[in-house]
Amino acid sequence: MITRRNFIINTGLVATAVLALPSLAFTMNKNEIGLQLYTLRDELPKDVKSTLEKVAKAGYTTVETYGFSIKDQFWGLAPIELKKILDANNLKAVSGHYNLGSFLYDGNLEEVKEAIEAAKILKNEYLTVPWVDEPFRNDFHKIAARLNEAGKMCADAGLKLAYHNHDFEFKKQDGITGYEILLKETDKNLVWFELDLYWVVRSGNDPLKLFKENAGRFKMWHVKDMDKINPALNTEIGSGSIDFKPFFAEIKQSGMVHFFVEQENNFAVNAFESIKTSCDFISKNLI
Numbered sequence: 001m002i003t004r005r006n007f008i009i010n011t012g013l014v015a016t017a018v019l020a021l022p023s024l025a026f027t028m029n030k031n032e033i034g035l036q037l038y039t040l041r042d043e044l045p046k047d048v049k050s051t052l053e054k055v056a057k058a059g060y061t062t063v064e065t066y067g068f069s070i071k072d073q074f075w076g077l078a079p080i081e082l083k084k085i086l087d088a089n090n091l092k093a094v095s096g097h098y099n100l101g102s103f104l105y106d107g108n109l110e111e112v113k114e115a116i117e118a119a120k121i122l123k124n125e126y127l128t129v130p131w132v133d134e135p136f137r138n139d140f141h142k143i144a145a146r147l148n149e150a151g152k153m154c155a156d157a158g159l160k161l162a163y164h165n166h167d168f169e170f171k172k173q174d175g176i177t178g179y180e181i182l183l184k185e186t187d188k189n190l191v192w193f194e195l196d197l198y199w200v201v202r203s204g205n206d207p208l209k210l211f212k213e214n215a216g217r218f219k220m221w222h223v224k225d226m227d228k229i230n231p232a233l234n235t236e237i238g239s240g241s242i243d244f245k246p247f248f249a250e251i252k253q254s255g256m257v258h259f260f261v262e263q264e265n266n267f268a269v270n271a272f273e274s275i276k277t278s279c280d281f282i283s284k285n286l287i
Contacts, residue, residue, distance in 0.1 A: 033279050033287070034062035034094065034260035036222060040271055041066070045075045049085055054272050056089040059279040064220075064260045065096040065122065066130065070114050079121035086122070093122045094258050095194070095220060097130035097164065104129070104146045105136045112150055116157045126220060126258075127154050128162040128194050137168055140178035144185035151190030162220060164194040167203035183214050193217050195254070196262075197247060198224035202231060207247050207254075216255035221247075223282070224262045233266040236274050238281035248286045 035055055037044060043051045055063065063086070068074055074082045086093055096119055101111025119127045129150075132143060151161040163186075169179040183193070195218040200207050211218065225240030227233035237244070247254070261282070267274040 032061050035060045036064045036260040036262035038066045039263050052089050058276040062092045062094050065093050079118040095126040095128050096124045097128050126160045126162045128164050130164045140181040144182050147191045148187050162192045162194045165196050167199045170203040192219040194220035196222040211250050211254045215253050218254045219257050221256050221259040222262045223259050234263045237278035
């Protein structure tokens with residue numbers, strides 16, 4: 001029988017343990033492993049239902065969507081239709097990659113408003129900006145200002161805005177990188193960051209240094225491994241050259257609350273086998 005006294009003692013011990021080991025609060029929830037659905041971009045347009053069923057069977061409980069557009073929605077499905085399929089498979093779309101149309105460059109709000117509505121229907125926590133087109137990478141000050149504006153719109157709608165990196169943000173312009181500009185000039189209360197660990201490592205930078213210098217800002221990660229022979233290729237988590245253990249040991253400093261496996265290419269057998277291999281490795285070795 002659990003008495004009130006025993007409950008207080010037990011919860012007190014848990015709280016003490018969490019204080020002693022900052023990452024414990026996260027590792028206690030071993031069930032939340034996410035997948036960026038772009039990994040399955042060849043399968044989803046063919047059959048969303050069976051693809052998401054396989055994602056759930058592979059061990060994932062959260063996903064990050066991609067590819068929304070006003071014209072095609074999600075692979076021909078309206079957000080409410082996609083939400084029903086996710087619910088049927090006990091999958092939560094805690095984040096979505098939304099391109100926002102031309103907003104970052106000219107301030108056009110049409111796609112932003114539609115993305116926010118779609119994100120609300122899916123019950124996204126984060127609306128994530130995935131990419132900056134090459135012609136517009138010469139003015140990160142302007143991009144930071146636009147992100148602040150979109151962040152305010154998201155906050156007013158009950159969402160959070162995040163920015164996902166590649167490697168081009170780490171190139172220096174006039175002695176400062178685009179990523180430094182984004183971190184410095186975005187409002188910490190309106191704009192968060194989804195750190196793609198693969199692209200940080202590939203660019204020659206250290207995620208641990210970023211965690212230390214910008215504590216708490218990286219609410220999400222992309223966990224994507226690098227092929228040992230060709231660093232331009234991905235591979236299954238645990239099969240490549242990136243040691244993820246030091247990063248997962250610094251979850252608290254990073255601020256990470258969600259992470260998503262992603263593998264864009266170089267599947268050992270097929271995409272479904274690869275996502276299961278990655279999920280199994282993470283579950284057994286990282287969380």
